[in-house]
Amino acid sequence: MxxxxxxxxxxxxxxxxxxxxxxxxxxxxxxxxxxxxxxxxxxxxxxxxxxxxxxxxxxxxxxxxxxxxxxxxxSPVAFADLEEVVTASLEKDTKPLFLLLDQIDDVRNFGAIIRTAECCGVDGIVIQKKGGAPVTADTVKTSAGAIFKIPLIKVDHIKDAIYYMQASGIKVFAATEKTEDLLYSKDLNQPLALVMGNEGKGISPSVLKIVDEKAKLPILGTISSLNVSVACGAFLYEVVRQRL
Structure with missing residues (x-):
C-alpha cells in the first residue's frame, strides 16, 4: 500500500x-x-x-x-520499535545516526525530511504519537518512496526517545537558534541523534533542557530562519561531510 x-x-x-x-x-x-x-x-x-x-x-x-x-x-507504513532499531544501528560498522522530529506539522516538510534522511544514511526517524504531521499520501509522494526504506518510530514523547538514545551512548544534538554555537564547530563524527523542531515554535523547551548539545546554522540574510526541511538537510549533510 x-x-x-x-x-x-x-x-x-x-x-x-x-x-x-x-x-x-x-x-x-x-x-x-x-x-x-x-x-x-x-x-x-x-x-x-x-x-x-x-x-x-x-x-x-x-x-x-x-x-x-x-x-x-x-497509515501507509508500519512503525518500527525504538529499541530494536537502536540495537540494530549499534551493531553496524557505521556510527548510528537518528532524526527526532519534535512535532513537525507540515506533511510535505515531513516527506522532504524523510527523503533527505534516507540519502544521508539515517538509521531511523522518531516522531510523537500525538501532535505531529500524519503520514499521508502527500508525505509518501514528497519522500519519493524513501518512507518505505527507512524505519519510522512512534513514541509517546520525544523525551522518551532522547533518554533511551543517551542511555545507549548516542549523543543528542538540537538544531536550534537558541544557542551561540554554530553547527560547523561541533564534532558530528560520533553516534548521533539530531532533534528538529516545529516549523513555528521550534523545539519544545522541555526537550531543549535534556539534549546534550545545541547548534545553529549561520543566517546571513534578513529572514531569521530556514524552512525546517532545508535546515535538516544542511545539518545532515554536515554530518555526512565529517564522516566521509
Missing amino acids: NETTTIFGIRAVIEAIQNQKTIDKIYIQKGLSGHLFMELQQHLSGGEYNMSYVPVEKLNRLVKGNHQGVVAKI
Whole structure:
C-alpha cells in the first residue's frame, strides 16, 4: 500500500482498531453521542490515538458518504520499535545516526525530511504519537518512496526517545537558534541523534533542557530562519561531510 487509506463510519473505525491497523489520525465530530459512539470511545480508551474533534463541515470535506461523525486515516507504513532499531544501528560498522522530529506539522516538510534522511544514511526517524504531521499520501509522494526504506518510530514523547538514545551512548544534538554555537564547530563524527523542531515554535523547551548539545546554522540574510526541511538537510549533510 503506497498511500493513506481513509475509512469512515463508527463501525469501520472500531474494526480497524480491533484488527490493530496503524491508525494515523482520527477525526471525530464535536458533540457526537449515541450508543455506537460510546462503544468507539471504549475502544479508544485503551490506546494512544491522535484525535481531533472537528465540525461536521470538516468531515464532509474529508469524505463523500455517511461518515456518522467519524473519519480515520490508516497509515501507509508500519512503525518500527525504538529499541530494536537502536540495537540494530549499534551493531553496524557505521556510527548510528537518528532524526527526532519534535512535532513537525507540515506533511510535505515531513516527506522532504524523510527523503533527505534516507540519502544521508539515517538509521531511523522518531516522531510523537500525538501532535505531529500524519503520514499521508502527500508525505509518501514528497519522500519519493524513501518512507518505505527507512524505519519510522512512534513514541509517546520525544523525551522518551532522547533518554533511551543517551542511555545507549548516542549523543543528542538540537538544531536550534537558541544557542551561540554554530553547527560547523561541533564534532558530528560520533553516534548521533539530531532533534528538529516545529516549523513555528521550534523545539519544545522541555526537550531543549535534556539534549546534550545545541547548534545553529549561520543566517546571513534578513529572514531569521530556514524552512525546517532545508535546515535538516544542511545539518545532515554536515554530518555526512565529517564522516566521509
